[in-house]
Amino acid sequence: MIKSVIGIGNALTDMLVNISSDEVLSEYGLSKGSMSLVDGELQTAISKSVAGAPHSLALGGSAGNTIRCMSRLGTRVGFIGKVGHDNTGDRFEQALSNLGIEGKIFRGESPSGKCISLVSPDGERTMLTHLGAAAEMHAEDISPAIFEGYDCLYIEGYLVQEHSLIEIAIRTAKECGLQVAIDLASFNVVEENLEFLRGIVAKYIDIVFANEDEARVFSGEEEPINALQYISEMCDLVIVKIGTKGALIKHKGEVIHIGIMAAAKRVDTTGAGDFYAAGFMYGLCEGLSLRQCGTIGAITAGKVIEVVGPTLGEEAWAEIEVLVNRVKTEKYLF
Numbered sequence: 586m587i588k589s590v591i592g593i594g595n596a597l598t599d600m601l602v603n604i605s606s607d608e609v610l611s612e613y614g615l616s617k618g619s620m621s622l623v624d625g626e627l628q629t630a631i632s633k634s635v636a637g638a639p640h641s642l643a644l645g646g647s648a649g650n651t652i653r654c655m656s657r658l659g660t661r662v663g664f665i666g667k668v669g670h671d672n673t674g675d676r677f678e679q680a681l682s683n684l685g686i687e688g689k690i691f692r693g694e695s696p697s698g699k700c701i702s703l704v705s706p707d708g709e710r711t712m713l714t715h716l717g718a719a720a721e722m723h724a725e726d727i728s729p730a731i732f733e734g735y736d737c738l739y740i741e742g743y744l745v746q747e748h749s750l751i752e753i754a755i756r757t758a759k760e761c762g763l764q765v766a767i768d769l770a771s772f773n774v775v776e777e778n779l780e781f782l783r784g785i786v787a788k789y790i791d792i793v794f795a796n797e798d799e800a801r802v803f804s805g806e807e808e809p810i811n812a813l814q815y816i817s818e819m820c821d822l823v824i825v826k827i828g829t830k831g832a833l834i835k836h837k838g839e840v841i842h843i844g845i846m847a848a849a850k851r852v853d854t855t856g857a858g859d860f861y862a863a864g865f866m867y868g869l870c871e872g873l874s875l876r877q878c879g880t881i882g883a884i885t886a887g888k889v890i891e892v893v894g895p896t897l898g899e900e901a902w903a904e905i906e907v908l909v910n911r912v913k914t915e916k917y918l919f
Contacts, residue, residue, distance in 0.1 A: 587736045587764060587869050589661040593754055594648025594741035595719040596666030596690065597698045598673055600632070601710075601855060601894040602640040604703050609634055610711055617705065620712040620743065620771040628701060628715040635703065643894045644680045645700050646719075647741035647770055650856045650895045654863030654885055656686050657902060658909070660870045663687035665731060665754075669718040673697035689731050693718030704893065708851040714743075724753040732761040737792075739866065742770025742799075745778050745785075755789045766792035768862050769799040776802050787819040794862045796826045809833055813840070824879070826861060831883065831919065834875050843879035844919035846887025856895025861886040868912075877912050880919045884908050 604610075610617055613631060623631075644653065652662045664686050668674030674690075674697040681688040698719035703711045727750070732738065738758040745751050745767075755765050767790050769775050775782060775795075782803065786793060793816050797809045804815035809827050816823045817835040826832045831844040864885035868878030888901050897905075911917035 586872060587866070589735045590652070590655060590737045590739050590866055590870065591663035591665060591687075591689070591732060591735040592648035592652040592739040592741070593665040594744055595646045595698055595714070595716055596649065596664075596668045596674075596677055597646040597700045597714065597716075597719060598677060599643045599645030599700050599702060599855070599894065600640055601643065601702045601704060601853070602635045602638050603853075603893060604635060604638055604705060607705055609703065610705075615703075615711050615713070616773070617711050618709050619773050620714060621773070622746075623713045623715055625715050625717075628699065628713055631701060631713055641894050643896045644677060645895070647743055647768065647859050648739060650859035651739060651741075651768070651863045651866070652686055653684055653895075654860050655867050656684050658863065658867040658885075658905075660867050663689060663735060665689040665722075667691040667693045667718050667722040667726070669693055669695055669697040671696055673699075674718065691722060691726050693721035695721060702855050702894075704853045704855065708854050708890065710853065710855045720747070722747070722750060724749045726750075727754050727757050729757055729761050732758050732763055735763060737764045737766055737866070739862070740765065740767045742768050742774055742782075745774065745782060748778075748781055752785065755785060759789055764791040765789055766794070766862075766866065768794040768858060769796075769803060770858075772798040772802050775799050779803070783819070786816070790820045792822045792824075793820055794824045794826070794858070794865070796858060797828065800825045810840075824865060824882075826858065832861070832879055834879055836875055839875075841875055841879065843876065843883055845883050851890050853893045854890055855893075856889045857886045859895060860889040871913070873913065876918055877915070880912050880917065881909055883919050884912070
């Protein structure tokens with residue numbers, strides 16, 4: 586049984602920008618809803634073009650968001666990443682410590698990585714990431730000692746572009762007796778690394794999280810239920826998120842459909858998938874049923890889309906705590 590989780594991902598600081606229209610996306614040829622890796626020059630140019638728009642800064646990175654949320658829910662968690670020798674890196678490491686997360690943080694030669702999330706009026710986010718030092722994490726940084734005391738390694742899909750790092754991390758984790766979970770992260774990342782992803786999922790992965798676009802690209806199946814079936818033949822537990830229709834879960838032949846928080850007001854989808862995975866993984870660590878896990882995932886995702894950026898206030902966390910306690914007593918299930 587999983588009790589504790591260590592995440593590995595790009596250690597990034599998020600800059601969340603609310604844009605008044607999608608004009609800037611067209612101007613720079615950006616695919617709405619995608620995640621693109623860009624150089625520092627292009628990221629700076631886009632930053633300047635949206636300089637007057639409302640924005641905020643937050644501790645980011647896909648796996649970072651998931652681990653932060655799990656920590657707040659009460660799971661023992663750690664995070665593996667690389668930052669620069671700069672103030673941004675210092676703040677990132679201190680923020681982990683303040684949140685009770687065990688940081689396994691390496692330092693690189695480049696400045697710390699940043700991600701600009703352009704939030705469209707309909708809440709959809711388009712991400713432009715300059716990885717900086719985060720891209721300097723390599724297979725040599727991984728050792729069995731990193732995984733000591735943990736039951737599961739959680740991988741963000743954005744990291745799969747570094748094939749050797751991911752393969753060594755997964756192999757080492759498995760040799761140390763950990764289960765491995767992965768979130769496929771973005772349809773274009775899946776597209777660009779399809780054969781590699783299929784290979785590691787079939788060989789090593791225990792748990793897969795995907796949205797319907799990622800599942801479609803990964804499986805070649807148009808219908809989410811067929812994509813779910815395809816992926817389930819490779820691993821033990823699959824969760825395919827299907828937007829406003831909720832999520833499909835498959836484990837050992839059993840398929841479960843989970844709804845959404847209907848009352849949630851969609852302001853910004855940044856971190857929704859990350860928080861869904863956090864709620865679900867927290868449920869697994871608590872030994873809850875798959876329906877309970879899926880419901881908690883829907884709750885945490887439903888709450889984070891009501892705010893700009895993947896950081897919730899105390900009032901939202903208090904509401905989540907009440908709802909999670911109801912889920913645990915099976916009085917609140919989707």
